[in-house]
Amino acid sequence: MKLASMIVFSSLVILMAMPSAMAVTWEVEIEDFAFVPGRLRINVGDAIEWRNRDDISHTATSDNGVFNSGLLARDQTFTFLFTEPGVYPYHCTPHPTMRDTITVVGPTGVGDLPVAPREFEIAQNYPNPFNASTTIGFSLPSDGRVTVEIFNLLGQRLVTLVDGEMSAGSHRMIWDAGELQSGVFFYRVGFDGQSRTGRMTLLK
Incomplete structure (x- = not known):
C-alpha cells in the first residue's frame, strides 16, 4: 500500500509541475x-x-x-x-x-468580449498594389446600413460589394478584380450618411 501511494503521489507532483500552456x-x-x-x-x-x-x-x-x-x-x-x-x-x-x-x-476566456470602435473609419486595402484580389477593411461604431462600392478613375461604379445592414465592429471585404486591367481604382464605404474613400492600385 505504501508503494502504491508513493507512485500515485509522484504522478500527481509531475502533473502539477507541467505548464498548462506554452507562451507564444x-x-x-x-x-x-x-x-x-x-x-x-x-x-x-x-x-x-x-x-x-x-x-x-x-x-x-x-x-x-x-x-x-x-x-x-x-x-x-x-x-x-x-x-x-x-x-x-x-x-x-x-x-x-x-x-x-x-x-x-485568460484561463476562463475572460477578455474575449467584442468592443465597438469609437468612430467610423476605413483602412488602407491590403495588399496594395495588388494582383487579382485585395482586402478592404472598415470599422463601424454602431449597427447600421453600409455600402461598399468600387469605382474606376472615371468615377464609374464597377461593383457594389455590400449594400445592407451590418453590425458594429471591424469588418473586412475581399474584392476580386477578375479580368480588369492594371490601373488605379477607388473604394468607397458609406455608413450613417457618411462616406470614406480609399485609393488602390491593380498591377498584373
Whole structure:
C-alpha cells in the first residue's frame, strides 16, 4: 500500500509541475500601411513582436496607452508582453487609419468580449498594389446600413460589394478584380450618411 501511494503521489507532483500552456510570441508585420495579420486572439502571457517592412516609419500604439512602440523605421521591431486579459485596440500614430485589435484571453476566456470602435473609419486595402484580389477593411461604431462600392478613375461604379445592414465592429471585404486591367481604382464605404474613400492600385 505504501508503494502504491508513493507512485500515485509522484504522478500527481509531475502533473502539477507541467505548464498548462506554452507562451507564444506572435509576429505582426507592418506592411503596405497595414498590420498583418490583423485582429489577433492570444492568451495571457503571450507576446507580440511588430516588425516594420515599409520604408516609411510607423508605430504600434494602443488606444488606451498600454503600449507604444514609438516610431519604427524599416526592419525595426517592438515586442510587448500581455499579462492582463482584455481587448486592446491599437493604431499607427502617424497614419491613424491603420487600426486593428488584439484580444487577450485568460484561463476562463475572460477578455474575449467584442468592443465597438469609437468612430467610423476605413483602412488602407491590403495588399496594395495588388494582383487579382485585395482586402478592404472598415470599422463601424454602431449597427447600421453600409455600402461598399468600387469605382474606376472615371468615377464609374464597377461593383457594389455590400449594400445592407451590418453590425458594429471591424469588418473586412475581399474584392476580386477578375479580368480588369492594371490601373488605379477607388473604394468607397458609406455608413450613417457618411462616406470614406480609399485609393488602390491593380498591377498584373
